[in-house]
Amino acid sequence: MDYNFSEIEKKWQAFWANQKSFAAEENSNKPKYYVLDMFPYPSGAGLHVGHPLGYIASDIVSRYQRHRGFNVLHPMGYDSFGLPAEQYAIQTGQHPAVTTEQNIKRYRQQLDRIGFAFDWSREVRTSDPSFYRWTQWIFLQMFDAWYDYDEEQAKSIEELIWYFHKNGSDGLNAACGEDLHFTPEEWEGYDEATREQILQNYRLAYRSESTVNWCPALGTVLANDEVKDGLSERGGHPVVQKKMMQWSMRITAYADRLLAGLDHIDWSESLKESQRNWIGKSQGASVFFELKDHEANIEVFTTRPDTIFGVSFMVLAPEHYLVDEITTPDQAEAVKAYQEQAARKSERDRMTEVKSISGVFTGAYVKHPFSGEEVPVWIADYVLAGYGTGAVMAVPGHDSRDWAFAKHFGLPIKEVVSGGNVEEASYDAKEGKLVNSDFLNGLEVKAAIAKAIEAIEDKEIGKAQINFRLRDAVFGRQRYWGEPIPIYYVDNMPRRVKEEHLPLELPAVDKFLPTEDGEPPLARASMWNYHPDKGVVPAGEGYPLETTTMPGWAGSSWYDLRYMDARNTEAFADKEKLDYWQNVDLYIGGSEHATGHLLYTRFWHKFLVDKGYLNQEEPFKKLINQGMILGYSAFAHRIDGTNTFVSAEQAKEHKTSKVHVDVSLVNTSDELDVNAFKNWRDDLKNAEFIFEGSFKVSREVEKMSKSKFNVVNPDDIIEQYGADTLRLYEMFLGPLEQSKPWNTAGISGVHNFLKKLWRLYHQGGNWNVTDDAPNEKEWKALHTLIKKLNEDIANFSFNTSVSAFMIAVNELGDLKCGKKAILEQLPILISPYAPHIAEELWDRLGNVGSINEEPYPQHEEKYLVESSVNYPVSFNGKVRFTLSLPADMSKDEVEKTVMAEDKTQQYLDGKAPRKVIVVPGRIVNIVL
């Protein structure tokens, strides 16, 4: 009876589907356990072996928790809005909904073959109107909300209007764009448009100007990584920085809570650190510098007000609103040229290119608030318009970028904190005594900061301030394939679409491109107006609807909640269900989402808590980042200027360039199937090859991607070895969190293990399990395994649990153990990892029904007690021999016995030891 994995796996996958084995229970008395995977974007390339890594890990945990008596929620869905489907639609004219549907089908087939315990009855798709109806609904809740800092929560906009009516802006402590001041009478006097403009300053979803990478040729906005050296990556068209009215989300209102919440969740320290850095809370002061010959002031934010006497120039971002006003005529030309040059650089380029220092003097001066000295005002692109006030007071003595700038342009460098040599380099440390600083002289930095702020406040030229690096999140996208924003405009004033008209469905368009005059694709739709009584109406009726769509992260910011009650048509989820499932106990996904998705999701949950819909501020109690599976790319070496390829070992003898080769054309010994390669692409039909014996390729580890031809499809592995082998192998590859290259070389070891396991039950070829009582060794092998498994699952150390299985099965195999008392436990133990073989063996043992709720075994210490310990005996830390001693021997006795040993005397060589260290149960070290 051979191990026929394909038959076994088909049988049990069908069984689970029929029995709905993995549907989470409704109204259960069991304790809940919610395991979630970051849902995939269904790309046209299909699932590759990197995707299931996290899913297998979460599947193991979900099955394990089911064995332990929990009501487990382990759902799956699709993050199905996104750019690739839209690009494909632009190229082929096919509607993204069609290709997305196809891709999802393919993903589902691939996922089903791996034997996951997903509750498919709760599947969600962000692009499905029944889902995005609620994404839009949440957007409207944000539109209708403002944030009260005094009570630290979001409140309804009605309440704010009432407040303005009664008090004007007086005493309001709200999250806002700018500080506004008006009286109740003034509020009453404003027309509707002005009122709305004021409300926009407070709404949590609001419109404002933000700077974007605009590509006029493509008529669209690009991400930073789509821009290379001022040109679009697709097509190489020029890209400029442009200000644009955009929908944004006031995530900054929640900065402090997002920061504080990190202390209560079980995420890796490094990930929390990333979020802390992203939020970037810094304490300092805002200071106004009075301009010479102008009314205006320049406001700067600094974390080092103590160094104010070291200011020798000011730097504004080239886009700063004051630049045009203050530039003197003789500098105007240079400033304009510089501004144009800066507009061509993306923000990323500006942050990265620290080596090329550039800037231009505006001709303007400010007056130093304390010394009265005239300080020149420059513009430079190392100052970003979007951060702080877009202006810095440059202290070259104590800030390295300012120092480099001063050196380059020959500006004065003043030392105001002692401890370094400012001629050699800036002294950035916050340690030392203040010098050359008038009333601050002699103070330590910390005290000087406090004193400087005091002086600044006394003089009324600024105040202590907390600044965040976190910016409000731009929410509008110039794209088709995203959630429509449920807003229409009356006289340019945004109005909310009525809830009864949700979902506001994506309209049909003739092309998925922007319009000729650069409007987003939705502007092409003929049915894209709105009437408050009728809903969506054709052009010519009603009012225009918003034409930008929501970003990729909108749907993923709350999808975890929808799984709790995925088919609800009355609410995004029922309150009772939200209360039962609470939040995600274990979330597994890639670290590339460390700041984006994870921060936005936390923000939306906090908002929904404020509005009373949820009671859990933190969506994900525990989070694990699975490492990326990298591809093992293959390259053939082509001699430059020819169509002749040379085998890798001879490549050095020629001038060659490397050409990606599909990894399926290469075997594990790096040998290329030359004929298959020739047929792979037309341009290779007549290629020549130079090699001896076999043609070799060279290998490199890269990200797994279709364009690099290094994608490995799990279907092929399952075909050859089965899903259980794939599952075990992905875990065996290494620690979950670590990135690692995919290499199938080791897979036969894991497959062999499953065959060995199978043979334990089929010794001599047929079913052969006896009722004999196990001996001590067999019990010990089993309970060592049980103990290790429970520990490993608790630590998410699945690679070592696979090893533990191998060790146990090897041992039981050596012992020829065919005893039921042992063999009936193994299937339960392995069921989370290799569920198909587990069910099959369980079934053959004579059990009825699924194994998946059998209680998980717990180890018993009595089988594990060791009577002796093998002590390594070392001299000066070098192990020389080992000595087996009774486990309960006391420290003194161990020392005595070791010292009496012949070998010890041999190594002592007549000398007396200086010290003998005995760690009971561990080691003996003799110091000479």
Added chain:
RNA sequence: GCCCUGGUGGUGGAAUUGGUAGACACGCGGGACUUAAAAUCCCGUGGCCAGCAACGGCCGUGCGGGUUCAAGUCCCGCCUGGGGCACCA
């Protein structure tokens, strides 16, 4: 550039968190079974040195320092791979 993270045999990795470095597996070498192959099983396998053999010596966890009886593990300084840096998902 800034932030996060990794670097251990030919390969993937293990190491009770400061206590015998290389578990488990792949690969490789040798052997058994077989007419042969597949399958299966057994032995060996970090490097160098010494040796008929049993036994043994030295080196070794990216590099350079340090702490400690003891360092892959802790500290300082480098080199280097990967991820992120706000419109890729």
